[in-house]
Amino acid sequence: MNKKMSRSSFNPDNSTEDQLPDWMKASRSAESGFKVPVNYFEELPGRIEQSIRKEETGPQLNNAGSSTTRRIIIYRIAPLLAAASVIIALFFLFPVSKTSNVASNNTNDSLNLTASYDASYATEAIQDEYVLMNEMLDDPDAQLNVETSSDFYESNEISDEDITDYLMDQDIDTDLLAEL
Amino acid sequence: MTELPDDVLLRLFQEGEDKDRVFSQIVRKYQEKIYFLVRRIVIIHEDTDDVVQNIFIKIWNNLDNFREDSKLFTWIYRISVNESLSFLKSRKYQALLNFQSLESEMINSLADDRFFSGEEIEKKLQEAIIRLPARQRMVFNMRYYDELSYEEMAGILDLSVGALKASYHFAVKKITAEITGN
Numbered sequence: 001m002n003k004k005m006s007r008s009s010f011n012p013d014n015s016t017e018d019q020l021p022d023w024m025k026a027s028r029s030a031e032s033g034f035k036v037p038v039n040y041f042e043e044l045p046g047r048i049e050q051s052i053r054k055e056e057t058g059p060q061l062n063n064a065g066s067s068t069t070r071r072i073i074i075y076r077i078a079p080l081l082a083a084a085s086v087i088i089a090l091f092f093l094f095p096v097s098k099t100s101n102v103a104s105n106n107t108n109d110s111l112n113l114t115a116s117y118d119a120s121y122a123t124e125a126i127q128d129e130y131v132l133m134n135e136m137l138d139d140p141d142a143q144l145n146v147e148t149s150s151d152f153y154e155s156n157e158i159s160d161e162d163i164t165d166y167l168m169d170q171d172i173d174t175d176l177l178a179e180l
Numbered sequence: 181m182t183e184l185p186d187d188v189l190l191r192l193f194q195e196g197e198d199k200d201r202v203f204s205q206i207v208r209k210y211q212e213k214i215y216f217l218v219r220r221i222v223i224i225h226e227d228t229d230d231v232v233q234n235i236f237i238k239i240w241n242n243l244d245n246f247r248e249d250s251k252l253f254t255w256i257y258r259i260s261v262n263e264s265l266s267f268l269k270s271r272k273y274q275a276l277l278n279f280q281s282l283e284s285e286m287i288n289s290l291a292d293d294r295f296f297s298g299e300e301i302e303k304k305l306q307e308a309i310i311r312l313p314a315r316q317r318m319v320f321n322m323r324y325y326d327e328l329s330y331e332e333m334a335g336i337l338d339l340s341v342g343a344l345k346a347s348y349h350f351a352v353k354k355i356t357a358e359i360t361g362n
Contacts (some may be wrong), residue, residue: 021356023359024305024356027305028324032217033296033297035295036215041211045208048207048232048236048237049236051236052237
């Protein structure tokens with residue numbers, strides 16, 4: 001098939017029916033192996049007539065035309081739709097990704113805190129509290145200190161005299177002072 | 181029904197007396213020839229059916245303006261060849277989208293075609309014809325199957341008789357080499 005045919009061997013006048021190989025002459029038929037559905041040629045003129053009527057009554061509704069128009073619309077609108085989709089996607093994706101970043105940062109922080117947490121601190125604190133309580137139980141002065149602390153709060157309570165002095169300093173109504 | 185000659189059919193159509201009936205006669209006269217001409221080019225029956233209908237719609241739309249510069253038969257054949265080639269062109273792009281060559285798609289279609297029941301040699305012959313370049317294929321089909329003269333083919337394809345003879349000669353050689361392996 002791919003052998004190159006030399007032009008020198010070509011003589012157009014020889015390319016007549018007699019030059020055909022025998023097998024080629026024998027296998028010649030108008031149908032050449034192709035078949036048609038039953039009654040195809042009986043029905044074809046009627047179908048052609050229908051197509052012509054359809055074409056005449058509504059050429060704008062013709063399939064080929066509408067499909068071409070549809071194709072043009074698709075080709076023109078497709079880039080716009082693609083651009084719009086990208087913008088919408090960016091609009092929705094960025095806040096989500098930001099939030100998710102924050103969330104993940106928080107998670108990371110908490111993970112870091114958890115990672116940096118040293119349980120020995122708690123043990124030390126519990127031990128300190130235990131030692132302090134023992135000291136207080138053993139040492140009466142420590143108990144006293146607690147009581148002193150309570151006296152301190154009691155001694156710092158605001159008396160009526162303090163209120164009267166404050167109101168007088170602020171020139172508050174004397175009737176109010178009388179009530180007091 | 182007796183078949184009227186082309187010039188009579190044309191005159192009756194252009195005079196506008198019962199156009200539908202006259203056109204129906206033209207369709208009946210040429211439908212088989214056109215069908216098989218197109219079928220040998222586009223291979224698949226359903227595609228052929230679409231192309232044949234488009235050809236006759238074109239003939240209907242333009243027959244009033246036909247001025248007999250050529251024979252009616254030549255004019256109809258030319259429309260058929262052009263429509264078939266346009267269809268092949270569109271199929272070529274579709275085949276590209278499927279990452280296939282049109283030739284291999286056609287050969288596959290031929291293998292699966294329920295309306296192809298040729299013998300093995302006919303199938304091989306069709307496959308070899310499909311592999312020919314478009315012009316050689318057209319020339320081979322017209323000469324081998326339709327038995328048109330080179331002069332008639334020259335009128336249809338707008339090619340010189342010499343070029344047609346050369347195309348046919350090379351087509352026969354390629355097909356023979358493909359089938360016999362020489």
